[in-house]
Amino acid sequence: MDQSSEKPKFNMRLLIDEKKNKVVMAEADMDFVDELCGLLTLPMGTIVRLLEKHQNPQSSRVGCFTNLYKSVSNMSVDNFETKACKDLLLYPKSLKESHCSRLKMNLADTESPRFFVCPSFDYGRLCGKVYSNTCTSICSCGKLMTREVQIEEEDQAEGDGVFLSFRSSFIITDDLKVMFNSIANVLSVLNDLGYAGFDKLQERLLEVGSDEVLTLLGCIFNSDTPLTDTFLRGTCVSRKQKCLAAFVKESIVAGPRLTLKVFVRKLDRVILYAECREDFIDFLFSFLAIPLEFLGKFCSENANIGCVENLCRSIEGLSLEGEGETTVAKCVLPYSYNCRAQLLDVIIQEVQEYECIVTSFTASKLSKKIEKKTNGSQRILKLRPVNPKSKGTSDSTGLAFVKGKTKFMVSDDLHVTAMNSSSTIAVLSKLQVNINDIEEQVISIGQAEAISLLRASLVTNSALTNGLSKFLPKTKLKKAPQTTSFMIPKTESTP
Structure with missing residues (x-):
């Protein structure tokens, strides 16, 4: 095989506790850590698309983002203002595309604009x-x-790396804390994990290709030990979901707000479905354009995305110490991702x-x-x-992704369908819910509610309930009467 046609690989050294079948730490070069920096710049829609193509179903789901992406893919182009609107969501643009195109392994196949x-x-x-x-x-x-x-190409900055400019190898812990390689850092990690020496540890050298990097990307969301799951198990051992009720304590009044009609199961306050207009759907679909690095900064530890946060914080530290280009203060989206009501604290790129x-x-x-x-x-x-x-x-117009004067239905796990192309009767029948146990509520969605919904979308399979139920009006729970579930009557065939 011609060497030029071979797929790029990274060299990595693992330090393994074989008795526990656990990666204690990894030693990697600058190219691999540059790749991790590149993963952080990818929009969430791109990450979902990459993981869907990756042949590892257990590590391919990203909370409710997978359903949100599929909703865009399955929705008729007639429901969007233009075909480009759908393409912008299925193939979201990144402000770092030109950087990622220079990586040793360009997973997203990005290219200069x-x-x-x-x-x-x-x-x-x-x-x-x-x-x-x-x-x-x-x-x-x-x-x-x-x-x-x-377009006339700008002169590239001189340097050895794409995002990192400091020549060094790096230490990576099992929960994705990245630090410069040094004797002090190695001893510190071993001491924190309770190892007095190397007698219980084994070294293993390996080559890391695109399959392993994609598995690692999926494990970032679904595992507390992504290195162990990627390189020793080859699949993710999903973490248990935590209660997300402590995301936001109270609503933030200032700023734009949207109104959302939700249908709640009285007994446990589960939000079964929501009915909404196009402005809320535009806002929801804009989640797919948000880069991973922003979510890592935005979500706190109780959001159960510790590995994402660890990676973001440590890469930011490397950037500051080595004068790299990865530090991001706020989320900046390309100008075409402005929407009718932007509830999150994001900045739209200047024209x-x-x-x-x-x-x-x-x-x-x-x-x-x-x-x-x-x-x-x-x-x-x-x-x-x-x-x-x-x-x-x-360019002052064109704020909408989906067409106006359209009603949509959103499930708890963020499946979105246009109500003109779905059967409400079939939905209610499928739920098998007692009719008297469903009540209609109205939620005003502002910044606090938007933040909570975004976080819940990332780490749970019930985004509406985990993200918005705490903002429902307080009502006393009533025991539902004993009645039959809602069923579609069978239609007798004509003899």
Whole structure:
């Protein structure tokens, strides 16, 4: 086999307690830790897509995010404002795509952003001074923006790594705390775990490929010992779910709010389903664009995502000490992920303008700033991005993913369906719930409720109940009367 066609691998040294069948720590080079940094920059929708393709079902589920992603995939494109809206959610964009494209192992197959203009774009027929990063955007003239234009590449910063600039090997603990390799750090880890020496420990050298990295990615969400599960067991041993009632103590009044109608089982306050309008669905679907690094910063330890938080905190520490590029203060999303009501504390990227030189028949490469002089037959144009969610209009519109004036139904585990394409009767029948044990409640969703819902979506299979039930109005529980469950009457066939 040609060596150039071989898949990249990382070298790793494991220190194992064979009696306990447990990884005590791992020793890895900068390329592998750069890969971990890259995983943190991936949007949650990309992570779900990668794990769904990975042949390891036990480690492929990410709370309710898997159902949320499948809901977008299964929903008809007719329910979205444009086809690009659906594509933005199935293949969410990251501000770090150009970084990830330079990793030794680019799991997400990301590439540097591509730029498109209208096929009619030239000096004589300017449909709009706009560009797009997707060929499914619509120009103001109604045509798809399929004409690709090149962009002048910026000089890459000199350095050995993509995210890390400090030359070193690294120590990684079983719960994904990463630190620079040193005798002091090794002794500290061993001492904290109760090992007085190496007599009970064995070393193992191995090569780590894409399958192992994807298994590790799944174990980050589903295991307290991801290194052991990945390299010794080959699958995840799921942690027990904790009670999430302590996420947020009280509602935050300030800021935008949405109204959500929920149907609650009286006996245990389980939220069975919610009915809502398009603004809440836009907000819910925007979860898929949030990078993993933001969730790790955002969620506290009682959210039961200790390994995600450990990885985020330790990588941030490495970045600060080694002057890398991984530190993120707030979640910043590409400009096309703005939505009707953004309840979370996120920042939408500022619109990036580019310049190009055009003549009667040609256009030059796009550039952030053109310094050279032009002659009389040339003209410098400034191009703004068109929002792919809009239908050829300005970027100030196009805030919606799904079409307006549409009602949706959301299950407790975040399966989303348009009510014009689902049977409410069939849903109620499937629940097999006593009719008198269901009550309708209305929840006002603000920042506190949004945070709680996001956290519950990541670590439980009952996002609505775990994330929102504590915000339901306080009512006394009543014993339900003994009646039959809701059943669909059988229709007699005509003889």
